[in-house]
Amino acid sequence: MILNGKILSEKRLELLTEEIKESGIRPCLATVLVGDDPASHMYVRMKHKACEKVGITSVGAELPVEATTAEVLAAVEKFNKDPKVSGILVQLPLPPQVDTQAVIDAVSPEKDVDGFHPTSIGRLYSGHPKLVPCTPQGIMTMLAEHGIELAGKNAVVVGRSVDVGRPMAALLLNADATVTICHSKTQNLPAIMQQADILVSGIGKARFVTPEMVKEGAVVIDVGINHDENGKLCGDVDFDAVVEKASAITPVPGGVGPMTIATLMENTLKAAQAMSCNPAQ
Ligand code: NAP
Secondary structure (H helix, E strand, O other): OEOOHHHHHHHHHHHHHHHHHHHOOOOEEEEEEEOOOHHHHHHHHHHHHHHHHHOOEEEEEEEOOOOOHHHHHHHHHHHHHOOOOOEEEEOOOOOOOOOHHHHHHHOOHHHOOOOOOHHHHHHHHOOOOOOOOHHHHHHHHHHHHOOOOOOOOEEEEEOOOOOOHHHHHHHHHHOOOEEEEEOOOOOOHHHHHOOOOEEEEOOOOOOOEOHHHOOOOOEEEEOOOEEOOOOOEEOOEOHHHHOOOOOEEOOOOOOHHHHHHHHHHHHHHHHHHHHHHOOOO
8 A cells, every 4th residue: 555645635735724714713824934045945935835725824034044043033932922823833954053942942832833842742742742743743644544553563763853753753652552763873773673563764864774674564654855876856765675565655755745744734723723712822
């Protein structure tokens, strides 16, 4: 089974458009973009475009590459205080002179649609999530939509970043899987990966995951976005070889990526709904 994130995300966005229309709520996503990295500009443009598609208003603050931490904090604070703004997204990475953690900490947890604030992370790890990082939440949606059972399964997550590996592991644990987190210092990595009923790779290495590392019938989720030696876009998984062994697998492109942006839209509506129940926020 190929887990097609493009089709599923389009379906989710259509449902979301209806839900927003019927809710009478006007969600608004605010983005903070610092510097002139072309990829960051492209990601922010894509997010604004997705907002427009589903009926979410969007606003953006753009700061120059030499912006200070205080200037970025001021942009975040302005959106924290704006009652029309329901979600705030700071496009990462920030330039090196900016204290990234201070900026993440400054986002109001109620508007933390990226789910990176320590409050959001703590809620997720304590089993009471509210706003969850979009990529792993999108993967959970995908697994649920395809009826993939997680309870009691061995899940192996390769990668321990704050945006992918750690929240992915917490979500799988919350869904009653038995979870192992691996990283660059893990010993006997292939042997651990071979035990996985659910294998999630988020390491950023082109075609790193080969069939020898995959158990027959495993569900393989490829988060990686890489370019191979010929400049071709590919994931962490050697798709053509692993597809023979997996019971379900995500392609790159068209797998996890589109689900991430759909989940950002869902998180923005969720934050707006919570605010409309408690306007004091
Ligand atoms: P990251 O912050 O660089 O983290 C990479 C993780 O992989 C680290 O924990 C690292 O271990 C681990 N790692 C690296 N090489 C390894 C190896 N040989 N064996 C085992 N573990 C290894 O990257 P990220 O932000 O999590 O992103 C990972 C990939 O997912 C990238 O390709 C990124 O572009 C992609 N991504 C895709 C989406 C999407 O929407 N599809 C969203 C976010 C990210 P250490 O901690 O020990 O260094």
